[in-house]
Amino acid sequence: NAGVMQNPRHLVRRRGQEARLRCSPMKGHSHVYWYRQLPEEGLKFMVYLQKENIIDESGMPKERFSAEFPKEGPSILRIQQVVRGDSAAYFCASSPGVAGGTSYEQYFGPGTRLTVT
Amino acid sequence: AQSVTQPDIHITVSEGASLELRCNYSYGATPYLFWYVQSPGQGLQLLLKYFSGDTLVQGIKGFEAEFKRSQSSFNLRKPSVHWSDAAEYFCAVFAGNEKLTFGTGTRLTIIP
Numbered sequence: 001n002a003g004v005m006q007n008p009r010h011l012v013r014r015r016g017q018e019a020r021l022r023c024s025p026m027k028g029h030s031h032v033y034w035y036r037q038l039p040e041e042g043l044k045f046m047v048y049l050q051k052e053n054i055i056d057e058s059g060m061p062k063e064r065f066s067a068e069f070p071k072e073g074p075s076i077l078r079i080q081q082v083v084r085g086d087s088a089a090y091f092c093a094s095s096p097g098v099a100g101g102t103s104y105e106q107y108f109g110p111g112t113r114l115t116v117t
Numbered sequence: 118a119q120s121v122t123q124p125d126i127h128i129t130v131s132e133g134a135s136l137e138l139r140c141n142y143s144y145g146a147t148p149y150l151f152w153y154v155q156s157p158g159q160g161l162q163l164l165l166k167y168f169s170g171d172t173l174v175q176g177i178k179g180f181e182a183e184f185k186r187s188q189s190s191f192n193l194r195k196p197s198v199h200w201s202d203a204a205e206y207f208c209a210v211f212a213g214n215e216k217l218t219f220g221t222g223t224r225l226t227i228i229p
Contacts, residue, residue, distance in 0.1 A: 111160050
């Protein structure tokens with residue numbers, strides 16, 4: 001059973017370009033979470049999605065950031081018009097959910113390290 | 118809102134010595150607590166978790182942690198560290214709102 005997969009592992013974008021980060025959850029997992037890790041900091045929650053639904057996006061910046069988890073295919077975190085402050089490691093996690101809709105264990109991917117030049 | 122504090126930013130330990138990494142949380146009810154390890158340039162690996170029951174939990178790689186409600190703590194311990202334990206360690210709390218809240222991490226350096 002493959003783990004959570006993220007690609008690309010490293011992404012370099014110039015200011016103003018778009019960044020698209022992809023996450024394939026573990027097989028059988030229907031819950032996806034995105035976290036951002038700024039240099040020398042812990043991980044900060046961004047968004048929680050289930051298939052075709054955004055459940056909680058309270059950690060997402062209001063502008064330029066969006067996320068989706070379509071019925072088919074990976075989850076995508078999209079950053080438009082990137083700025084230097086977007087440089088960070090972006091981690092995806094997935095969980096199977098449990099009865100009642102509460103997820104406890106989250107399994108993390110290797111991350112995408114975004115550098116904005 | 119829940120929060121996690123890891124008071125030690127960086128700890129250096131000799132190989133073979135014992136280790137304790139501190140974690141304090143803030144949450145009104147009993148939280149679900151986790152320790153993750155992150156090697157340089159890598160993702161996070163779950164070391165252990167506490168949901169309920171026995172307050173001393175065993176994890177992978179010889180780590181254990183003890184939940185102390187009275188102190189709002191969930192400290193990570195290992196009796197004898199190995200050079201391969203050098204990494205960043207994160208404590209996290211899941212408070213039922215579908216997201217993990219992480220501490221800022223403790224960087225562990227092992228000296229021979």
